[in-house]
Structure formats: C-alpha cells, structure tokens
Amino acid sequence: MSAPGRTIYTVSELADILRALIEDALPRVWVQGEISNFSRPSSGHWYFTLKDAQAQLRCAMFRNANFHIRPQPKDGDEVLVRAQVSFYSPRGDLQLICEHLEPAGEGALLRAFEALKKRLAAEGLFDEAHKRALPRLPRAIGVITSASGAAIQDILTTLARRYPLAPVWLYPVPVQGASAPPAIVHALRELPQRAPVDVVILARGGGSLEDLWAFNDEAVARAIRACAVPVICGIGHEVDVTIADFAADLRAPTPTAAAERVAPDIADLDTGIRQQQARLHHAIERRMETQIRRLDSLDARLQAQHPARRMQDRAQRLDELHGRIIQSMTTRIAALRQGLHRLAAQLQARAPATQIVLRQRRLDTAQARLHGALRRHLANADLRCQRAASVLASLDPRAVLARGYAIALDAQGHVLSDAAQARIGDALRLILARGELDARIEQRRSDH
Known part of the structure; x- marks a missing residue:
C-alpha cells in the first residue's frame, strides 16, 4: 500500500x-x-x-x-x-x-572435565596396569573426608560392623570449595606417613557437579596415583563420576560401598577358619584310614606267606612303616600346628583372644584323640603279628620231632614211611629233634 x-x-x-x-x-x-x-x-x-x-x-x-x-x-x-x-x-x-x-555453569564444567579426563588418560594415568590391589586383611584403614559430613558416619558404621579389628585413621579435609583440592593432596601424602595404614578411602557425600568439583582437580588425581598405599574412591552417589574415580585404584559407587569393599566381613573370616579346621580334621582322618588299610593289607599278605624269613622281613617292614607313620604324623602335626600358630598369630592381631584359646583347645583335643587312636591300632597290629608267628611255629616239622618222633632215611636218603620199604640188615639214619643216629635193621614188623 x-x-x-x-x-x-x-x-x-x-x-x-x-x-x-x-x-x-x-x-x-x-x-x-x-x-x-x-x-x-x-x-x-x-x-x-x-x-x-x-x-x-x-x-x-x-x-x-x-x-x-x-x-x-x-x-x-x-x-x-x-x-x-x-x-x-x-x-x-x-x-x-x-x-x-x-x-x-555445568556446560563449561563438563567441557573442562572431559578435556582433563582425555589429557590424563592419554598420559596413561588411568591405565589398569597402574591399579594396585586392596589388601585382603588391612591392618589399619585411612579415611580422607569431611569430619562433619554424613559420609564419615556411614563409613565408620560400616567398618565397625564388618571389620572391627582394624583401627580407622581419619584425616579431616574440606571436600568442597577452593581450599579442598590442596587439602586433599596434602592428606594423600601425609596420612600414610603419619599412620600405619595400608589402604585409604577418599570419600564425600552426593552433590551437584559444582559441589564435587574438588575431585575433578588434576593435582588430586596425580596425588592419588602418587599415594604410598592403594586408594579407593567413594564419592557422591552411584551416578556421580569424577576424575578422582578414574585415577583411584578402585572406584566404589558410594562412601558406604567403599567401606564395604575395603573391610572383609569378620563373620566370613570366622566361617573360613572353621572350614579350614574341619578340612584339617578330615584330612587327618583320611590319612589314618589309608594307613590302617595299608597295615591290614600287609598283615593279610604276611598271613598268606609261610617261610619264617619272610615273616621276619614283614615284621621289620611293619616296624619301618610304624616309624614312618609316626614320623609322618609327627611332621604333619608339627606342620599343621605351625600353620595354626601362624593363624593364631594373625588372629591375635585381629580377633578376640578368647577365640584363639578355644581353637587351641580344639586342636589339643584332636591331637590327643589322634595319638590315642594311633596307639590302639598299632597295638592291634602287633597282636596280630604275634598270633601269626605262633601259628607258623606250630606248623614247623622240628616241633613234631621235639615230641619224641624221628625221621628214618635209607642209604639213599629217602624217607621211609612203610616197613616194607627196607630189608633186614639195611643201614638207616634216624633224624631226631636234636642230633642223628645210625642204625641197622635186625627185625621187621608190619602193621596188620
């Protein structure tokens, strides 16, 4: 228009x-x-x-x-x-x-996070080859976190419930703000020097990306890798991931989960000890049963063989086996006792003393039963050997001669069992229980 x-x-x-x-x-x-x-x-x-x-x-x-x-x-x-x-x-x-x-704010932070993550990964700071295994039975546990946050309470509660044997050393630090990264770096360096810890938990509760930013600091990541002992991170909630998690030897989704990964369950340890003791007793019983069956087999072979020399050899062999069994059992018991002493020494540092005393008593009882059973079986074996020797002695032909009998041999050395085998005037040799006689036939009588 x-x-x-x-x-x-x-x-x-x-x-x-x-x-x-x-x-x-x-x-x-x-x-x-x-x-x-x-x-x-x-x-x-x-x-x-x-x-x-x-x-x-x-x-x-x-x-x-x-x-x-x-x-x-x-x-x-x-x-x-x-x-x-x-x-x-x-x-x-x-x-x-x-x-x-x-x-x-998060966009810039996320870009900074990804850039730092990419750069440190390229350096190999996050490589699995650098990750250290957590100790199976930690002697002492270090915790780096805020002394007033909920995370430390969750960690202490979990450690006290699962593994009260290890003391906990807390190194309090700020976990948010500009002062947090240098404090965390200092704690990672100083805590292993000040306390006899062999693992460190680095933790804090959940929060926004800005709240957790102290754990995305490059100096913190490098301090984790340089820490003298393995470090496990439990930062924020399960969905929260920080640079510290990638640098740590192990990442846990929460502070509580970190405490659970560090601390073995003392109930599981007790169950394991009981299972080892049961396997030890079963192994001893199986070894005893094997040796008893072997002795029974040797005894059966001895009964089936007649010559006195073999009887002596088997008796000697039995004595050797007896000595080897005693030596083997003694060595085994000594080894087992030494192993139990090592376990007892470990438990002395980690478990109530009363538990060790109870297990020592059980071992002494089992050992007494073992020696008692061994002595009874060996006594029975000796008795069977004596009976076998008596039977062999009763079958010896010389024992028959001792009752007044004699063996008559003709001039050719043939044994005479019938009077018709000799003629009057033939020379004979008579074998007695002790000594021999030369004789001549003057008269012959035959049984009717």
Missing part, C-alpha cells in the same frame, strides 16, 4: 520484515538466565520466560528439540540456552527459539 510521499505497510507485512531482519542480522546465540512462567501444554512444546535482574525474553522450545533433555527444567532454574532470535508476529513479541538447554 502506498500514498503520495509515503510507504504504508500492513501490520503483517511489517511483522514479516522485522522477523526477517532480526533472524538475518543475528546468528544463533548463547543466552544465560533464570526460567520463569514455565509451561508445557499437551503438544509437548515448552514455553517460558528467560530473565535476569534487568530484563526478560520470551522463549519457545519445540518438542523435537526438548525431547532428550532430562530432567525437565522448572521455574527458578538458572540455565544456558542456544537459540535463534526471532519475532512472533501473532503477539508482536521478540522471542528466542531454543535449540539446546543445559544447567548454567
């Missing part, structure tokens, strides 16, 4: 011109502010006002752009948006068409 000397626009035309000018003149911009008047109609689009102390701008974020943003923002949130400046013609409003939204 035009008139002499002037150009006249309709409202729609001017609105379109303004929109084109604004969108062409301004590139996509990053804007930080506080959300207010947030609404989400059934369409899924978000509409809100972004404001600061002096001004405010209307914003729209359509469903295809906000679909993956979690959690949904709310009034009062300080956010950072990437947006296209536009002009909304139906209302005549200047507005921002938002394409991306994130909590204010």
Whole structure:
C-alpha cells in the first residue's frame, strides 16, 4: 500500500520484515538466565520466560528439540540456552527459539572435565596396569573426608560392623570449595606417613557437579596415583563420576560401598577358619584310614606267606612303616600346628583372644584323640603279628620231632614211611629233634 510521499505497510507485512531482519542480522546465540512462567501444554512444546535482574525474553522450545533433555527444567532454574532470535508476529513479541538447554555453569564444567579426563588418560594415568590391589586383611584403614559430613558416619558404621579389628585413621579435609583440592593432596601424602595404614578411602557425600568439583582437580588425581598405599574412591552417589574415580585404584559407587569393599566381613573370616579346621580334621582322618588299610593289607599278605624269613622281613617292614607313620604324623602335626600358630598369630592381631584359646583347645583335643587312636591300632597290629608267628611255629616239622618222633632215611636218603620199604640188615639214619643216629635193621614188623 502506498500514498503520495509515503510507504504504508500492513501490520503483517511489517511483522514479516522485522522477523526477517532480526533472524538475518543475528546468528544463533548463547543466552544465560533464570526460567520463569514455565509451561508445557499437551503438544509437548515448552514455553517460558528467560530473565535476569534487568530484563526478560520470551522463549519457545519445540518438542523435537526438548525431547532428550532430562530432567525437565522448572521455574527458578538458572540455565544456558542456544537459540535463534526471532519475532512472533501473532503477539508482536521478540522471542528466542531454543535449540539446546543445559544447567548454567555445568556446560563449561563438563567441557573442562572431559578435556582433563582425555589429557590424563592419554598420559596413561588411568591405565589398569597402574591399579594396585586392596589388601585382603588391612591392618589399619585411612579415611580422607569431611569430619562433619554424613559420609564419615556411614563409613565408620560400616567398618565397625564388618571389620572391627582394624583401627580407622581419619584425616579431616574440606571436600568442597577452593581450599579442598590442596587439602586433599596434602592428606594423600601425609596420612600414610603419619599412620600405619595400608589402604585409604577418599570419600564425600552426593552433590551437584559444582559441589564435587574438588575431585575433578588434576593435582588430586596425580596425588592419588602418587599415594604410598592403594586408594579407593567413594564419592557422591552411584551416578556421580569424577576424575578422582578414574585415577583411584578402585572406584566404589558410594562412601558406604567403599567401606564395604575395603573391610572383609569378620563373620566370613570366622566361617573360613572353621572350614579350614574341619578340612584339617578330615584330612587327618583320611590319612589314618589309608594307613590302617595299608597295615591290614600287609598283615593279610604276611598271613598268606609261610617261610619264617619272610615273616621276619614283614615284621621289620611293619616296624619301618610304624616309624614312618609316626614320623609322618609327627611332621604333619608339627606342620599343621605351625600353620595354626601362624593363624593364631594373625588372629591375635585381629580377633578376640578368647577365640584363639578355644581353637587351641580344639586342636589339643584332636591331637590327643589322634595319638590315642594311633596307639590302639598299632597295638592291634602287633597282636596280630604275634598270633601269626605262633601259628607258623606250630606248623614247623622240628616241633613234631621235639615230641619224641624221628625221621628214618635209607642209604639213599629217602624217607621211609612203610616197613616194607627196607630189608633186614639195611643201614638207616634216624633224624631226631636234636642230633642223628645210625642204625641197622635186625627185625621187621608190619602193621596188620
């Protein structure tokens, strides 16, 4: 529309011109502010006002752009948006068409986090080859955290419940703010020098990315790797991950979980000792049964063999086996006793003294039963050997001669068992129990 000397626009035309000018003149911009008047109609689009102390701008974020943003923002949130400046013609409003939204401050922090993580990983600071195993039975446990936070209470409660044998050395430090990183670095260096700890828990409770930022400090990561003892991190909640977690020898999802990973359950240790004792007793019983079966087998072979020399050899062998069994059992018992003494020495430093006394009494009782059973079985074996010797002696032909009998041999040395085998005048040799006689036949009689 035009008139002499002037150009006249309709409202729609001017609105379109303004929109084109604004969108062409301004590139996509990053804007930080506080959300207010947030609404989400059934369409899924978000509409809100972004404001600061002096001004405010209307914003729209359509469903295809906000679909993956979690959690949904709310009034009062300080956010950072990437947006296209536009002009909304139906209302005549200047507005921002938002394409991306994130909590204010976290974007820069996350970029700094990823950059440091990438650089330290490239140095090999996080390599698994550098990770140290936690001690199975720690003598003392160090804890670096705030002395007033909930994390230390959770850690102390868990350690007292699971493993009261190890003393806990707390090195209190601030866990948030600018003073936290140097304090943590100092604690990681000093605690292993001041206390006889062989593992350190570095912990704090949950919080925002800014709250946990002290644990994303490069100096803290390097101090963890340089610490004289293994370090386990239990920082924040399970979803929280820091640079300290990557540098640590082990990461636990929470402070409580870190205490559980460091401290073995004393009930499990007691069960393990009982199981070892049971296996020891069973091994001794099996060894005894094997030796008894072997003695029975030797005794059976001895009974089946007649010559007295073999009887003597088997008796000697039995004595040797007896000595070897005694020596073996003595050596085994000494080794077992030495092992139990080592266990007792370890338990002396970790468990109540009464438990050690009870286990020593059980060992003494088992040892007495073992010696008693061994003596009874050896006595029975000796008795069986004596009986076998008596049977062999009764079968010796010379024992028959001792009762008054004699063996008659003809001139050719043949044994005479019938009078018809000799003639009158033949020479004979008579073998007695002691000595021999030469005789000649003068008369012959035959049994009828």
